[in-house]
Amino acid sequence: MPNRRKPYLALLLCLSLDAYADPKPQVPEVRETIAIDTRQISHEFLGFGTQIWTTEFTPKGQQALTDLAIDYVRLSASPGLNTPDDPVPVDSSPEEMDRYISRQFAKNPTLLPKTKATFDFLDNRQIQTVMLIWTAPKVWQPKDNQLLPQYLDDYARVWGSTLNYLDSHGIRPALIELINEPEGHWGTYIPPDEYNTLVKLVRKEIDRRGFTQIGIVGPGVGGQAGKQWLSPLDNEARHAIQTWSTHIYESKQSTAAQTLSPFIAATHNMQPPKPVYVTEYSTKNTVFDDFATRANNDPAVAGLVKASYSDPYAVEVFQNTLALINGGANALFYWELGDHSWGINKDWGMIDRQGNPKPVYFALKTLYPRIPDHASVIQPQWQTHAITLSALKAQGKLIVAVANNTRAKVTATLKLSPPPPPGKLGYVSFEGGAATQKNTAQSGQNRQIEIKLNPQSTLTLDIPY
Structure with a gap:
């Protein structure tokens, strides 16, 4: 007897493959420049x-x-x-x-x-x-x-x-x-x-x-x-x-x-x-x-x-x-x-x-x-488009936390006032269900900091300050 299930199984296979295909158009990378005046304190956290x-x-x-x-x-x-x-x-x-x-x-x-x-x-x-x-x-x-x-x-x-x-x-x-x-x-x-x-x-x-x-x-x-x-x-x-x-x-x-x-x-x-x-x-x-x-x-x-x-x-x-x-x-x-x-x-x-x-x-x-x-929350005077960013100051460091809940990759330049002293940045990110180091942060020219975030991810930085 002919196998009447084969067309059904083939359809299931096609549907399964389609489920893994991303039908959404590729989203262009977003670039942001964010000025953070650490002298402007909003409140205590x-x-x-x-x-x-x-x-x-x-x-x-x-x-x-x-x-x-x-x-x-x-x-x-x-x-x-x-x-x-x-x-x-x-x-x-x-x-x-x-x-x-x-x-x-x-x-x-x-x-x-x-x-x-x-x-x-x-x-x-x-x-x-x-x-x-x-x-x-x-x-x-x-x-x-x-x-x-x-x-x-x-x-x-x-x-x-x-x-x-x-x-x-x-x-x-x-x-x-x-x-x-x-x-x-x-x-x-x-x-x-x-x-x-x-x-x-x-x-x-x-x-x-x-x-x-x-x-x-x-x-x-x-x-x-x-x-x-x-x-x-x-x-x-x-x-x-x-x-x-x-x-x-x-x-x-x-x-x-x-x-x-x-x-x-x-x-x-x-x-x-x-x-x-x-x-x-x-x-x-x-x-x-x-x-x-x-x-x-x-x-x-x-x-x-x-x-x-x-x-x-x-x-x-x-x-x-x-x-x-x-x-x-x-x-x-x-x-x-x-x-x-x-x-x-x-x-x-x-x-x-x-x-x-x-x-x-x-x-x-x-x-x-x-x-x-008892960290001091920096007054959020910045405007962002694709990300949400908080900055807090305590115990000789500045903590900058960023969330990107979009489908776009984001590169942002952080301009801190006053500029941070030279020092190693510590950072950790969340992506794909776990803490990772996939997102990055590095010091650039004029002691600015450049961060990169993948879609649907977060980044938390410890900056000596």
């Missing part, structure tokens, strides 16, 4: 952080924090408040709320030991913790997940009792974020005026409990919503907040820099001045210069085809990091350290569920450990 989950914080996750020189970690403070069989007490005494919180931790006997072990690991390495309670009890937000105002004081007592319980077991965070994204009806929505009230209530409650050294970071809204939640804060609430916080995700609608800008502008109108922590950042894009992936929270597909497993995603996250530093952020928390086994948002991590590094981990490893804490 304090360090990098990430989100972790104590129940899935493994030795490989610990090693990743060490390798990345992480300075801050954000993690959950709460055992969970949606307990219909044991409702959260209302108009209670602090002692009654204490007993409730203790019962909830007791229902999950592994939670406290894992939280304690995680906190001790972080504390021993001088990694600051930001703890948060994700949502208020569902029964307190019966319509569109909006927290009813009569429960604001109860929620403040929840915070006081939660910190009291954790502190009794040797866990005292540096900062707390009162609620996750109060602008969102997907969790707990708290209108701006009521958030103003909540900040003051929590500050009074935790001060009364003896936690005056624990700072409040807030409001933790998306950057575009920042002004609405900042402007209603009265003088007492402004002084009650130690650090401003926001969440930034690039999307098809706006870049990371565009999303952060309104929030930074709003903080400039607030007194006293405070640092700005971006307590979540990444990208929600799934198509990178026609390279298509699937969303990290897409439940219909397996991990390997999702965005966070791709090299272009890693380069875009690197680029967003630079854009947020340039835009005024004092600390950045990548969302998130590791993939986890529950929920729909489980594939955003730098490492997978087995602890294996993903491309974004290798990209950020070429950047995070190379920027010293």
Whole structure:
């Protein structure tokens, strides 16, 4: 009998060969000249952080924090408040709320030991913790997940009792974020005026409990919503907040820099001045210069085809990091350290569920450990076309980080003022899923520096200065 599969197999072979052919026209090389005046300082950059989950914080996750020189970690403070069989007490005494919180931790006997072990690991390495309670009890937000105002004081007592319980077991965070994204009806929505009230209530409650050294970071809204939640804060609430916080995700609608800008502008109108922590950042894009992936929270597909497993995603996250530093952020928390086994948002991590590094981990490893804490960010007065560039100064060196997330090769001449002294340049790049030396940097005439970047790659330079 004739083999009826041969034409089908031939078609498959042709399709396979076509898949490896690049249908895109060759992109001409881009040349840029960038003037960097290192005397113009914008702000101080304090360090990098990430989100972790104590129940899935493994030795490989610990090693990743060490390798990345992480300075801050954000993690959950709460055992969970949606307990219909044991409702959260209302108009209670602090002692009654204490007993409730203790019962909830007791229902999950592994939670406290894992939280304690995680906190001790972080504390021993001088990694600051930001703890948060994700949502208020569902029964307190019966319509569109909006927290009813009569429960604001109860929620403040929840915070006081939660910190009291954790502190009794040797866990005292540096900062707390009162609620996750109060602008969102997907969790707990708290209108701006009521958030103003909540900040003051929590500050009074935790001060009364003896936690005056624990700072409040807030409001933790998306950057575009920042002004609405900042402007209603009265003088007492402004002084009650130690650090401003926001969440930034690039999307098809706006870049990371565009999303952060309104929030930074709003903080400039607030007194006293405070640092700005971006307590979540990444990208929600799934198509990178026609390279298509699937969303990290897409439940219909397996991990390997999702965005966070791709090299272009890693380069875009690197680029967003630079854009947020340039835009005024004092600390950045990548969302998130590791993939986890529950929920729909489980594939955003730098490492997978087995602890294996993903491309974004290798990209950020070429950047995070190379920027010293408390580095001075150079005012980004330059204009670039194909690349994003940040420059920071600290400890006798200038760190210049560059991302090229285009299909073009880029050659750029860096003109530093004042010129750097003679010395050997150190550099490392990310390309093709790993740290490499494929991109180059070399000193040229008049002590200018010429750098070359391949498409979809990054470069981080250490310049003696």
